[in-house]
Amino acid sequence: MAEVRLEHLSKRFGETTVLPDVSLTIRDGEFFTIVGPSGCGKSTLLQLLAGLDRPTSGRILFDGVDVTALEPRERDVALVFQSYALYPHMTVRENLAFPLRVTKRKAGFDRPYIDGEVLRVAGLLGLEPLLDRWPRELSGGQRQRVALGRALIRQPRLFLLDEPLSNLDAQLRAVMRAELRRLHDRLGTTMIYVTHDQTEAMTLADRLAVLDRGVVQQIGPPQALYDQPSNLFVAQFLGHPAINTFEGEVRAGRLHMGTMELPLSAMKGGNRLRDGMRVTVGIRPEHVRVMPGHRSDAVPQEAVAQISGVVRLLECTGSQTWGIAEVDRSSDAIMVIGAVPAGESLRPGHPVTVYFTRGPHHLFYIDTGMRLEGA
């Protein structure tokens, strides 16, 4: 168990800077997720934490103790890889026992203790029937479990997980996700989980950090980041379907975006906008309704603006259908994604009316992408 603090950590490979300057604190016992698109530096960050690589500058502290110069084996961390990295020449039993076997002399583990620990971890993860199999004889999910077990057996003070679920199929991923979370709650060990999958990050984390090009964009609980994205990148990265964004200009108390317009009162912080200001507005798909035709009887009560268009694509997720409508045919087509209410039957090409409801729409500066202060 450990509190992890990164102080002005940077990493350069030759001329390329992967991490310019990262500072963050991960609390003791926290399930912390680092999420970002590929190449954002999240795996590098994990390697620095594990001690597999040295930072160019900055410090890493575990419980206030500087570990920057320590070897991986001196840090007492465990790392689970996306590729599992099981030792192919060892059985499941030997794979699980390996971390104890290696540190045996130092820690004074004897044979019966190791055997006992292997059984304990195997029991925890349901691996007992597989103990004498070889890694090549296991399914993806089983390999993943062995990799987890190998990390668990040493009872490290910090778990690092590098996209551990991304090689599994969707169904298994959901199961393992729940299992991981349960494991964490049971062990209470600090876990740092790196992923590019925002759903995974949102569902698992106590807190998460969104990373882009080596820079931490925002840190906080998942819901806070979703409700109050501090910049356009975070707003676009979190949430599925992705947020609608439009650039617009304020004229006479309304925000004009091509032929669309919204009253400023519908937007959080809209009262701070002045005529002539140009902003980007972000509207979550759940605050947009895509309805067939021009029926006046079915206008949603909370609608604050509407525009007609043509539905181009329907994305059915079972419980909810999302409609992607093309609304502005005057110049460049603007695509809006929104919820199709249950019971409405739509086909691509149908004329629709798109309603924007009053929701906490997000406003960002058009040049910096930063959230409008006070909004």
Added chain:
Amino acid sequence: MAGAMMHWFRRRGVGLCVLMLAALFCLGPVLWQAVTSIKLDQDLVRLPPIVPERVTAVHYERVLFHSSLVQSLGNSAVVAASATAVAIVVGGLCAFALARLPIAGKPVILGLVLATSMFPPIAVISPLYLLMRGLGLRDTLVAVGLTHAVYALPLAIWILTSFFRQLPGELYYAARVDGCTPLQALRMVFLPLARPGLAVAALLVFIFSWNEFMFALTLTASDSTRTAPVAVALFPGLYEIPWGDIAAASLLVTVPVAGLAAAFQRHIVAGLTAGSVKG
């Protein structure tokens, strides 16, 4: 029927013919040696018959019991085995460092290693002889073994480096995080997995050392240190060349390496890493 045979011939037969010709070309001299080694002395310089009518074991008897060949074979075994051991241990450590450890200028180092093996033996033989004499190692098995090990080292390093590089880097990281020192990671994870590579490298070094002639000839001076190829080369007397004895000795020298190659072949199988990472 004929059409089917033509089809079969076109698909497999041409390749088969080429293979047989190649085999004949390579094995022909060996076959001729075998025939020579069992001919009577008076038949040796006569042709026909190609296949002798009377055979004899007298050449084998002579080289095995009335020459120093057996001792030379023993010397060869000691030299080749120790050269292999040294080359594999040193080469393995070197290759591991080049494949996995963060070292600057790896391509340059590998290039230099390769460059050292490009000196023709004849170019280094005089200084080498003087060096060994200066060290007091002239006419010892140590001198020959050491020279062979050094000369085979680039080969071992190159083979093992490429084998280590094929192993997933994550296995190294996993071993390090699980508590291994780099050396433990090499011993407990990399070496077991690189067994096919080790076998290939060891076999090639062993064969090189077993067959090497010029260094062995230069650095040795007595029966007690001569290796087998040198011993065979020194068979010819002042007035006659004992062709039969040479043929018998050559075959006896070849058999161990051929056997070794056959035995190792089964170990040189890939697929040991299957199941380690997602396939």
